[in-house]
Amino acid sequence: MSLDDLPAWLPAWCVDRLGDEPVGVLFELRQMSAVFGLRLAGGRDVVVKAREDDGRAASCVAAQARLAERGFPCARPLTQAVRVGALAVHAEESRPGGELLRGDSPDVAARYAAVFARLMADLADVTVAPPLPNPRWARWDHTDAGLWPAIGFLDERDQSAVPAYVVDTAERVRKRLLATDLPCVLGHADFEAQNLRWRDGDVWAVHDWDSLAWQPEAALVGAASGTFAGALPPTLAPVGSSAAFLAVYQDLRGRRFTAEEQEVAWAAGLWTAAHNARWEALHGDTPLCGDAVRAQAAERLRRANA
The missing domain is CATH 3.30.200.20 (Phosphorylase Kinase; domain 1)
Known part of the structure; x- marks a missing residue:
């Protein structure tokens, strides 16, 4: 250019x-x-x-x-x-340089969880007006009619292309998420590998601060536990790696999630994947998240009590 x-x-x-x-x-x-x-x-x-x-x-x-x-x-x-x-x-x-940290193993999940725990701790006493509405892929808390948040360029496409299991999964996790009254906090809602860079084994830069959100801590952490491995296109981490992410996060923050927070975390991770699966289907893309939702939904729904 x-x-x-x-x-x-x-x-x-x-x-x-x-x-x-x-x-x-x-x-x-x-x-x-x-x-x-x-x-x-x-x-x-x-x-x-x-x-x-x-x-x-x-x-x-x-x-x-x-x-x-x-x-x-x-x-x-x-x-x-x-x-x-x-x-x-x-x-x-300008903060150039650094490398992507690829992989979705529990060990990689633990490294990402450590960054997210630091991020959330540093944001805990930052006072700004809530950045609402939340980013569209995390907007399970919308007040629009229907299941999905109103996104014109997606809504105008043929919705019959979205698999029924994706819709069912999204309905169940959204119902679980809307049932919570946990307090909202500030957090990063697009915590994907593509938005971080690493240097000599340490995180060098976290990008995409446009994607801050105002939601329960457990929902933000749960979403990150599912998306951390995503580059382009996004994906959903294995269940065991998401579990490792959640465990390390709680250890470093020095507080165990309640049973409700555990459920909300698992639900939020699955909502983002369902949103991405819908995107894939509406655009005719390879169903990376769609296949992951199909394979993991039952276990993640069980953990979410959804």
């Missing part, structure tokens, strides 16, 4: 907010957000993120800034989230 291909608003925004114009494009990524790695005239490398302004960004960036101040391995925001037209935009330090 060249400078000429940048959005028209971006160079002036960099001058206004960062004091320098971009002179080079290091990378561009587009998924739910547009992410631009830029070299500024003064020699700094920065990352600018722009996404639809749904009211969540200010809280997410503020929480990320607090974590970075405390030394948590994440990029330090250089600006607050500000509105540009219909977009919420912020800049942060």
Whole structure:
């Protein structure tokens, strides 16, 4: 990507907010957000993120800034989230490098659980407005009509493509999740391998702070225990590895989950997988999560008491 291909608003925004114009494009990524790695005239490398302004960004960036101040391995925001037209935009330090940690064994699960426990501990006293609505793949707590949260580009597709066992699984775990009255906390709702980088055996960077959520701790941990191994496309970890993740997390946090929290954790991990299985079916993708849900649903539903 060249400078000429940048959005028209971006160079002036960099001058206004960062004091320098971009002179080079290091990378561009587009998924739910547009992410631009830029070299500024003064020699700094920065990352600018722009996404639809749904009211969540200010809280997410503020929480990320607090974590970075405390030394948590994440990029330090250089600006607050500000509105540009219909977009919420912020800049942060560039934190390149590191490698993916692949695998879904219990040992790998334990390493991811240690990072998540540290993350949740550091977020525990961060006070921001709840970043609602929660990310769409974690939005079992929606108030829309029907089973799934309203997502136009998915809802307009032929829903008969979604296997009945995926729908049944989602209905059962959502019913279990909605029955809880556990308090909500702030946590990372897209804790996948693709969003972490490691260096010399230690975590180097946790990315995607746009995906903070406001849900019960057990639900956030349970979702992470199922998704931690996911790159692109996402997947569902084996039951034994999710169990290892949950055990290590509780050990490091110094508190055992209650029976209700255990059930909520198992339900939340299965909800995310069901969402991803629906996505696969509606897009005609290889059913990685779909096959995992088929294979694991009975045991995970049993553990969720769903």
